[in-house]
Amino acid sequence: MDIIFDxxxxxxxxxxxxxxxIASENFVSENVMKAMGSVLxxxxxxxxxxxxxxxxxxxxxxxxxxxxxRAKELFGVxxxxxxxxxxxxxxxxIYLAVLKPGDKIMGMDLSMGGHLTHGSAxxxxxxxxxxxxxxxxxxxxxxxxxxxxxxxxxEKPKMLIAGFSAYSRDLDYAKxxxxxxxxxxxxxxxxxxxxxxxxxxxLNSPFEHCHVVTTTTHKTLRxxxxxxxxxxxxxxxxxxxxxxxxxxxxxxxxxxxxxFPGIQGGxxxxxIAGKAVAFAEAIDDQFLTYAKQVKSNAQALSKAMISNGFDxxxxxxxxxxxxxxxxNKGVNGKExxxxxxxxxxxxxxxxxxFDDKSPFTTSGIxxxxxxxxxxxxxxNDMETIxxxxxxxxxxxxxxxxxxxVRKKVNGLMEGKALFNY
Ligand code: PLP
Numbered sequence: 001m002d003i004i005f006d007x008x009x010x011x012x013x014x015x016x017x018x019x020x021x022i023a024s025e026n027f028v029s030e031n032v033m034k035a036m037g038s039v040l041x042x043x044x045x046x047x048x049x050x051x052x053x054x055x056x057x058x059x060x061x062x063x064x065x066x067x068x069x070r071a072k073e074l075f076g077v078x079x080x081x082x083x084x085x086x087x088x089x090x091x092x093x094i095y096l097a098v099l100k101p102g103d104k105i106m107g108m109d110l111s112m113g114g115h116l117t118h119g120s121a122x123x124x125x126x127x128x129x130x131x132x133x134x135x136x137x138x139x140x141x142x143x144x145x146x147x148x149x150x151x152x153x154x155e156k157p158k159m160l161i162a163g164f165s166a167y168s169r170d171l172d173y174a175k176x177x178x179x180x181x182x183x184x185x186x187x188x189x190x191x192x193x194x195x196x197x198x199x200x201x202x203l204n205s206p207f208e209h210c211h212v213v214t215t216t217t218h219k220t221l222r223x224x225x226x227x228x229x230x231x232x233x234x235x236x237x238x239x240x241x242x243x244x245x246x247x248x249x250x251x252x253x254x255x256x257x258x259x260f261p262g263i264q265g266g267x268x269x270x271x272i273a274g275k276a277v278a279f280a281e282a283i284d285d286q287f288l289t290y291a292k293q294v295k296s297n298a299q300a301l302s303k304a305m306i307s308n309g310f311d312x313x314x315x316x317x318x319x320x321x322x323x324x325x326x327x328n329k330g331v332n333g334k335e336x337x338x339x340x341x342x343x344x345x346x347x348x349x350x351x352x353x354f355d356d357k358s359p360f361t362t363s364g365i366x367x368x369x370x371x372x373x374x375x376x377x378x379x380n381d382m383e384t385i386x387x388x389x390x391x392x393x394x395x396x397x398x399x400x401x402x403x404x405v406r407k408k409v410n411g412l413m414e415g416k417a418l419f420n421y
Contacts, residue, residue, distance in 0.1 A: 015418060017410050018344040019385060020375075023193065023321040023368025024165070026222045027375065027418040029281060032274045036224050040270035048083075048256060060269040067272050070279035074199050077207055077230045079252045082275055083259050083267040084227030087192045087216035090259075091117040092124065093229060094212060097251075097258035098159055098186050100244040101128045106152055106185075107161035108143070109133040111351045111359075113323070115165045115190065132157060136353045141314030141323075142169060149179045156183045162210065163190025166350050166366050168302075168317035173209035180211075189213045192227075194319045196220030196370070199282055200291040203319060207232025212255065220294060220320050220370045222287075223278025224271045229255055290373060290421050294320045297369040300379040304386030305367075310393075313352055313364070321368040325352045331396055333362030339396045340365075343405040345389065375413070376420035384412065 015027070040060060046053040049061040049068075064082060071080040084090035099105070105125070107118030112135035116123040119131035132155045134148035152160060160183075162176045173189060180187035189206035195215040197203045206213050213230045217223035231251065243254055260267070281287060295318075302312050302322045313323040326336055333349030340347055351357070352364035372381075388405050395401045 012418075016416075017413055018346055019409050019413065020371035021345060021347040021367040021369075022371065023366050024216075024219050025368075026219060026370045028218075028222060028224060028274070028278065029419050029421075032224055032277045032281075035273035035277045036270050038270050038273065040273050041268070043269050044266045045269055046260060046266050048260070063269055063273045063276060064267070067276035067279065070276055070283065071228060071230070074279050074283050075207065075230055075232075077213075077232045079231035079255070081229040081255055081259050082272050083264065084214075084229060085264060085268060085271075086225065087190075087214065087227045088117050089263060090214040090216075090227030090229050091190060092263050093255060093258040094188050094214060095125060095129065096262045097254045098188070098212075098244070099129060102130060103159070104130040104132065104155060104157040105159045105161065106132045106134065106148075106155065106157035108164055108167070109135045111355060112136050112353045113164045113167035114161075115163065115192070118161045118163065118190070136167070136314075138354050141353060143167070143171070145172065145175050149182075152179045152183055152185070157185055159186045159188055161188050161190060162206065163188075163192065165193060166321065166323050168312070168319060168322045169314055170203050170318045171206070173204055173206045177209040186211050190215070192216040193219050193321065196222060196282065196287070197291050197295060197319055200288045202291055202295055205232075210234070212251070217275050217278060220291070221278065221282060222290075222370070222374065223282075224274030226268070226271050226275055228275070229259070231255075286421060293378070294369050294373045296379060297373050297377065297382055298322060300382035301367060301369060301386060304383045305389070308386050308390035310390070320370050321366060323350060323352055324365050324367065325363060326365065326393070327352075327363050329393055331393060332357055333365050334360065335396060336365050336393060339392050339402060340389065342399075342402045343388065343392050344409045345385075345392070374419055374421060375416050381412065
């Protein structure tokens with residue numbers, strides 16, 4: 001047997017024993033995994049259902065059409081493209097569809113909670129486009145919409161991005177749209193993180209306000225690793241979309257063309273099948289129970305962290321994640337992440353707004369509850385977890401104590417399947 005399978009088993013053990021608090025991770029169902037590990041991986045299918053560049057696509061056409069229709073039902077949208085291989089690929093397609101290189105964009109600053117693909121200097125978005133950004137208020141940790149409007153009116157970006165990787169509050173998409181309309185910008189929402197909560201109506205909907213929406217499918221949405229593009233109400237308004245080359249086309253056509261042949265070749269039909277399975281699971285009422293539990297676990301964890309003397313940026317959470325500012329504890333994000341990993345608690349170091357430390361060290365850590373909720377944990381477990389995290393942080397150099405915490409973590413997770421919904 002190939003050693004790779006031993007390693008997969010080792011990783012399964014790691015995932016089973018530990019507490020997964022990385023906000024962007026989750027555990028998929030056996031059915032999602034089955035679809036991904038299927039013969040669909042053998043098939044080339046450049047193009048779209050009914051319009052392929054390869055023969056033998058009748059079955060994958062059905063698979064992809066099902067995925068599209070289920071996503072439309074789940075999010076209540078008019079247009080879906082399920083082919084992006086990842087969230088970053090979905091985002092790259094938006095840039096290609098809407099802008100010319102050198103155009104100005106405006107997104108949330110990476111150090112304030114934005115994503116690499118929203119204009120970071122080391123990403124294609126920051127390399128190929130002219131970037132201005134908005135952030136949060138220092139006192140409240142909340143998005144400063146007045147500052148965002150002020151910068152937008154002054155800089156007149158062609159595209160405005162509403163989305164985040166590390167912001168624990170809901171977004172006011174109507175406000176973003178007001179500003180976008182004032183300057184004639186395209187409004188794009190990237191709901192990669194909260195997509196599962198948005199789908200079930202537990203957070204504001206971007207679809208009434210944003211011209212286009214992208215997401216990943218593997219975070220709160222609990223599907224396979226991948227990306228997706230959607231359009232809601234503005235599907236109609238963007239019918240006569242002017243492309244960067246000046247042609248008038250339907251926006252849906254422009255977006256499809258931006259994904260393939262714009263930035264990708266053959267779609268991953270096995271992953272698209274996994275997406276279709278995950279969408280059906282998310283349409284089910286059971287997913288509403290799950291999504292509500294994710295939110296309520298996040299609130300319970302954030303409250304319990306505060307009771308243990310931690311600072312939470314913005315004082316709490318509306319979604320599945322929170323950002324812990326460690327400065328009052330005299331430790332940094334890097335050493336905290338490392339110590340928690342020793343206790344089988346996985347999370348990631350993260351910059352906090354107005355951080356004076358580098359992205360490699362950071363003053364914060366980010367936690368999310370999507371994965372531990374899939375494993376079946378509830379509000380009372382969040383109090384236990386906050387207590388365990390606190391023990392590690394307060395004794396960050398004490399290997400013996402950290403090893404005791406690890407035993408408690410393993411005890412808490414013992415007998416719990418990876419997928420409990
Ligand atoms: N957009 C946001 C807001 C994200 O948080 C992420 C990933 O964390 C992405 C896009 C990119 O997704 P991927 O890692 O699949 O490229």
